[in-house]
Amino acid sequence: MEGVVGLQHGFIVFVTYQMYYDYPPPTYLEYPILIAQDVILLLLIxxxxxSLKQSLIYAVVFMGGWxxxxxxxxxxxxxxxxxxxxxxxxxFAQLQCLWQSKDSGxxxxxxxxxATYTCFARIYTTSVTTGDMQVLVRFIVMALLNSWVLATVLYYRKRSGEVQKKQD
Incomplete structure (x- = not known):
């Protein structure tokens, strides 16, 4: 549940940031949909x-925070x-977990x-539409880290396949 709340907070901040600076709606249109999906998921959880009664507390906190x-x-x-x-x-926490377990199964x-492709695409679209340096830095950092996680997943997937072949 904490992951859903964290994602929702990030989406709310991002859409609010882009609305605050009057960016064109197509640059942030998916975030209200993602927020709605997370709200539904949170309510189901x-x-x-x-503990559905707690949803009122979450709603008040999110609306006040927004x-x-x-x-x-x-x-x-x-x-x-x-x-x-x-x-x-x-x-980084996900990378650490992968490094410790040495298993990406x-x-x-x-x-x-x-996720990596999306970040690289958003780098391009942000450069073309707004050129906002803070948004660009966010997408560049996320693209690099997503690439690192992807490379780690593929490395351990290949490594586990080699180990399994040796056991056969």
């Missing part, structure tokens, strides 16, 4: 855990930087490949 983000320019800029830092920290290389 809370429902099946028997409003707080746009009080001052420095707040939205800081929030955007912190989202990049938190996302990078998440990728439960990790989807296709998903990481798509």
């Amino acid at each position: 809370l429902h099946y855990n028997g 409003q707080l983000l746009t009080v001052q320019k420095w707040i939205i800029d800081l929030a955007m930087s912190l989202c990049t830092f938190i996302s990078a920290g998440s990728k 439960q990790v989807s290389a296709l998903s990481w490949g798509m």
Whole structure:
């Protein structure tokens, strides 16, 4: 559940940042849809855990946080930087887990490949549409880290295949 809340927070900050700076809607149109998906997922998780009443607390916190983000320019800029830092920290944690287990069997290389491709595509579209340096830095950092996770997944997948062949 913490992952859903973290993703939702990142999406909210990102869409608020782009709305605050009056970017064209096509540059951030997928984020409201992603937020809605995460809200539905969060509600389902809370429902099946028997704690749906907590959803009101989450709703109040998110709505209050969303409003707080746009009080001052420095707040939205800081929030955007912190989202990049938190996302990078998440990728490093995933890399560390892969390095420790030396097993990528439960990790989807296709998903990481798509995430990497998406970041590179967003670097291009951001360069062409807004040229916002903070957004570009975010996508460059995420593209590099996603590439690193993808390479690690593929390395351990190949390595585990070689080990399995030797055992046969």
